[in-house]
Amino acid sequence: xxxxxxxxxxxxxxxxxxxxxxxxxxxxxxxxxxxxxxxxxxxxxxxxxxxxxxxxxxxxxxxxxxxxxxxxxxxxxxxxxxxxxxxxxxxxxxxxxxxxxxxxxxxxxxxxxxxxxxxxxxxxxxxxxxxxxxxxxxxxxxxxxxxxxxxxxxxxxxxxxxxxxxxxxxxxxxxxxxxxxxxxxxxxxxxxxxxxxxxxxxxxxxxxxxxxxxxxxxxxxxxxxxxxxxxxxxxxxxxxxxxxxxxxxxxxxxxx
Amino acid sequence: xxxxxxxxxxxxxxxxxxxxxxxxxxxxxxxxxxxxxxxxxxxxxxxxxxxxxxxxxxxxxxxxxxxxxxxxxxxxxxxxxxxxxxxxxxxxxxxxxxxxxxxxxxxxxxxxxxxxxxxxxxxxxxxxxxxxxxxxxxxxxxxxxxxxxxxxxxxxxxxxxxxxxxxxxxxxxxxxxxxxxxxxxxxxxxxxxxxxxxxxxxxxxxxxxxxxx
Numbered sequence: 001x002x003x004x005x006x007x008x009x010x011x012x013x014x015x016x017x018x019x020x021x022x023x024x025x026x027x028x029x030x031x032x033x034x035x036x037x038x039x040x041x042x043x044x045x046x047x048x049x050x051x052x053x054x055x056x057x058x059x060x061x062x063x064x065x066x067x068x069x070x071x072x073x074x075x076x077x078x079x080x081x082x083x084x085x086x087x088x089x090x091x092x093x094x095x096x097x098x099x100x101x102x103x104x105x106x107x108x109x110x111x112x113x114x115x116x117x118x119x120x121x122x123x124x125x126x127x128x129x130x131x132x133x134x135x136x137x138x139x140x141x142x143x144x145x146x147x148x149x150x151x152x153x154x155x156x157x158x159x160x161x162x163x164x165x166x167x168x169x170x171x172x173x174x175x176x177x178x179x180x181x182x183x184x185x186x187x188x189x190x191x192x193x194x195x196x197x198x199x200x201x202x203x204x205x206x207x208x209x210x211x212x213x214x215x216x217x218x219x220x221x222x223x224x225x226x227x228x229x230x231x232x233x234x235x236x237x238x239x240x241x242x243x244x245x246x247x248x249x250x251x252x253x254x255x256x
Numbered sequence: 257x258x259x260x261x262x263x264x265x266x267x268x269x270x271x272x273x274x275x276x277x278x279x280x281x282x283x284x285x286x287x288x289x290x291x292x293x294x295x296x297x298x299x300x301x302x303x304x305x306x307x308x309x310x311x312x313x314x315x316x317x318x319x320x321x322x323x324x325x326x327x328x329x330x331x332x333x334x335x336x337x338x339x340x341x342x343x344x345x346x347x348x349x350x351x352x353x354x355x356x357x358x359x360x361x362x363x364x365x366x367x368x369x370x371x372x373x374x375x376x377x378x379x380x381x382x383x384x385x386x387x388x389x390x391x392x393x394x395x396x397x398x399x400x401x402x403x404x405x406x407x408x409x410x411x412x413x414x415x416x417x418x419x420x421x422x423x424x425x426x427x428x429x430x431x432x433x434x435x436x437x438x439x440x441x442x443x444x445x446x447x448x449x450x451x452x453x454x455x456x457x458x459x460x461x462x463x464x465x466x467x468x469x
Binding site for chain 2: 001002003004006009010013016017020021024068069071074077078081103104105106107108111128129130132133134136137138139141142164167168170171174185187190192195196202203204205206207208210211216218219222223225226229230233
C-alpha cells in the first residue's frame with residue numbers, strides 16, 4: 001500500500017504532525033509551553049526604535065526567491081508573517097515602513113500584511129501604497145540597493161527565501177550605517193546572511209518568528225512542541241550508532 | 257451567529273484543511289491497490305489544479321501591480337516615474353510575448369541584450385561586495401572567528417589548484433572539513449527546518465498563521 005522504503009518516514013511524519021497538532025490544541029486548556037525569545041525579534045524592536053529616534057524609515061524585503069511553490073513558498077509565508085509584525089511595530093511607534101518585493105504574485109498578501117499593522121494600531125491614515133515598491137525578477141537586488149542609498153533607512157530587514165541578495169542588500173545596509181536583520185532557511189545562503197547581518201533568523205527560527213511574535217498560545221505551542229521531534233531524532237541517532245556498532249543491519253530496517 | 261455565517265466564514269479554511277490532509281495521506285501511497293490507485297490518481301489531478309491556481313495567483317498579482325503603479329502615476333506619488341518605467345516595460349514584454357511567445361525573436365533579443373546583460377553586470381558587482389563582507393567578518397577577535405577564518409582559508413586553498421599541488425595535504429583536510437563538521441551541522445539544521453515546516457503547515461491548515469488583520 002505504502003511505497004517501498006516509505007513506511008518509516010510516513011510513520012515518523014504522522015507522529016510528529018499529530019504531536020504538534022495536539023500541543024497546539026492543548027493551548028486552549030491553558031497549557032502553554034515555554035519557548036525562548038528570538039534575539040532577532042528583539043533586533044527588529046530595537047531597529048524600529050532606532051528608526052523612530054533617527055527619523056528615518058525601516059526597509060523590509062522578503063528575499064529575492066519569493067516563488068509560489070515548494071520550500072521557497074513556505075519561507076515567503078514566514079517572511080510575510082514577520083512583515084505583519086514589523087508593520088504593527090512601525091505603526092505603534094510611528095516609523096515609516098518601506099517594502100520592496102520581487103514577484104507580483106505575492107503582492108496581495110504583502111499588501112495585506114503591510115496594511116494590517118497600521119489598521120490594528122488605528123493608524124490607517126499612515127498607509128502609503130507608494131511605499132510598496134516592486135523590483136521584479138532580476139532587477140530586485142539593484143533596485144533595492146538603489147532604494148537603500150536614496151532613502152537611507154535606519155533598519156534593513158531582509159528575511160525569507162534569499163538567493164544572492166544577501167550580500168548585495170547586507171553590504172549596502174552596512175554602507176549606509178543601517179542595522180541589518182537577515183534570515184533564511186536556505187542553507188546555501190545562510191553563511192552570507194550571517195556574514196552581513198547584525199541579527200539573524202537561522203533556519204527554523206524564520207518559521208517560528210511569526211508565531212513567537214504573535215504571542216498567541218496556540219501558535220507558541222506549535223513551536224515549543226518541535227522539541228519533541230528533536231529529542232526523537234537525538235534518541236534515533238544514539239540508538240543508530242549503538243546498533244551499527246553492534247553490526248546489526250540497521251540500513252535494511254530503516255528502508256522498510 | 258447563524259450556521260450559514262459560520263460556514264461562510266470558515267469555508268476557505270475547511271477547503272484548505274481537506275486538501276492538505278488529502279495530499280499528505282495520498283503522497284506516500286503506492287498505486288498497487290484500488291484505494292491506492294484512487295488516491296494517487298486524485299493526487300495527480302489536485303497537483304495539476306495547483307498549477308492552475310498558481311497561474312491565477314500570478315494574474316491577480318499582475319492586476320494588483322498594474323493598479324498600484326497606475327494609482328501612483330495618477331497621484332504623482334514619490335518616485336512615480338519608476339512606476340511609469342515598470343508599466344512601459346510590462347507592456348513591452350507582454351507585446352513581445354504575444355508576438356512569438358517566450359522563445360520568439362523579440363523575446364530572445366530582449367532576454368539576451370537586456371535582461372541577461374544586466375544580470376551579468378550585477379553578478380560582477382557581487383565579487384566586490386562579498387570581499388568587503390569577508391574582510392569585515394574574518395577578523396581574529398574571538399576563538400569562533402579564528403576557527404571560521406582558518407577553515408575558510410583551508411577550503412579556499414583547496415579551491416585554488418596551485419595550493420593543492422604545492423601542499424597535497426590541504427585537499428584531504430578540506431574534504432574532511434566539508435564532509436564531517438560541515439555536513440553534521442547542516443544535517444542538524446535540516447532536522448530543525450523540517451520540524452519548523454511541519455509546524456508552519458499545522459498553523460496554516462488550522463488558519464492560525466496570520467498575515468494580516
